Amino acid sequence: MTKINFSDEYFMRQALNEAQIAFQKDEIPVGAVVVCNKQIISRAHNLTETLNDVTAHAEMLAITAAAEFLGGKYLNECTLYVTLEPCTMCAGALSWSQIGNITFGASDDKRGFLRHTPPIIHPKTIIKKGILELECSDIVKNFFKNKR
């Protein structure tokens, strides 16, 4: 039996797999997983085009599915892994969910939540960034390169 190393890279790789599925669906390739006690309790990718709905970001769908799994809407004990820095909408939702940790891959200087003051996320939420940054960034760049 292969022992799995439940590192940040392991879970971000799962989020990247979701982003890859989005890419194949011609969606902006962003993926997310929510982890609780080293277990992935939800997975999602961006579906704004498929669902014709601006609210269908990977993070939003992952938050809703995680709450459904847990039977409670607060995610204090959970970590969200997402390939791209969340936007203000998703950060607002993460704030309402009281999520414990947000770990993202690539920064989004234009649409990311970190540029806003006062901070959108609760100060107790631990934010980590730069996990598999290059891969998380490249998949988005490649998507838009193909569009030109």
Next chain:
Amino acid sequence: MTKINFSDEYFMRQALNEAQIAFQKDEIPVGAVVVCNKQIISRAHNLTETLNDVTAHAEMLAITAAAEFLGGKYLNECTLYVTLEPCTMCAGALSWSQIGNITFGASDDKRGFLRHTPPIIHPKTIIKKGILELECSDIVKNFFKNKR
């Protein structure tokens, strides 16, 4: 035949009706309608407790339903009427939707989107506030008074 005056007050009254339905369901009483060419194309009220989902704010549900009705995810020609100033999550969603107008009743100094910089909403979106302000504010106050 009674001629209806399609004023801001008229549409905010419809949003207040939605807030009243939320109140009766023991949900924080916020209601919203999306209007396009003087026609209400979606109505929603807060359902976070019922759906066990922090993303189920009135505005989010109204945006999703309006896009479904229009068959397109952009709401440039629409006005959102909502009883309470949207939070950062809802404002982020409204920004993605490119909504034309946001008209709200009561301000929310603690959770409202207007306190953030840089602004969350696109500068072209026209924001109006204070429509039926007292009623929109009182229904929330009464809700929390009953909880004590």
